[in-house]
Amino acid sequence: MKSFRGKTLSWQIRDGAIELLLDRAPCNEIGLETLGELEKFASALETLETEAHALIVSSARREGFSAGADLRELYERSRPLGATERVAGVRDFLERIHRVMDALDRAPLVTIAAVHGVTFGGGFELALVCDLIIADKMARFCFPELRLGLIPGFGGIPRLKRDVGNAMVRDLLLTGRSIHATKAQSVGLVSQVVAEGDALEVARTTAAQIGKFDRGTTIAAKRFIKPLPRDELRREIELFCQLFTRPAVEASLKKFVESREALPYLP
């Protein structure tokens, strides 16, 4: 499928780059519907990558790149279930999203996340899958999961550890604070910080530059530089499922979903 328009995302090939555009209100929360369409994309990638040298992931939502996992859906779907079924459902979701993330991570083309605004939780994890992050100067990055009694579950910790020092990993995880694009660039997470509204255009220019190089060499270099942290990814799923069974998590999810607080996105 060279192009696709679904309910939560679309893709097309433009100037030798695949452009994957997230578009689900309010801010690209990743639930079952988005997961299903991401799986469709991952399946199509094998064909698409023969016609493109780069992949750009971006968002059509004004609010940002992605606010992460759809916590409302997670809460509503797991609430009526018993503990065993609840963990089984979460594990199935995590296994599926990890397969998608891993496919994007090791795809034999250069992947670029063009981000703006809120890039939180699972949205941050999707950006971390990419080889380069190009950030609008108004982008904010955050792992808020610990406030729910959880850890990031879409592969975020091993990938963050792959890219930055452990002190920064601890800062982001243990405080749950969000950081702006310039800070993210200063710690090595972001490749380029660009003017408001320019991330996608700069990603296209970058993709065009990458297209000038020999494809085989680029893929060999990527495989050498960016190994998939398989063992840690598996351990992250196990730890997430272990934590998810605790009653405190259900209480935290309920509080978040039902919150009328002015700042539910703050830790």
Place this chain on the structure above:
Amino acid sequence: MNTLDETTNEILELAAAHFHVPREQLSATDDFFKKLGINSLQALDLLTRLERHFHIELPDYELRDVSDFRTLAERIQSRL
């Protein structure tokens, strides 16, 4: 270094310009959520603009109980 009044004024100027509210309608003791009509995502946008304007990092958890411009200015002032 800015005085607290100067910092407050700069915040009010920036908020008025970005959220298209006449500056004269904003005062230091206003609740910025109500006065600007913003939600939590827009509050994060305001935080990013303030961090960039003042060249500081302000951890967002410090804003949890802050809703008026003057207290926001105090938080920023402590980082200048």
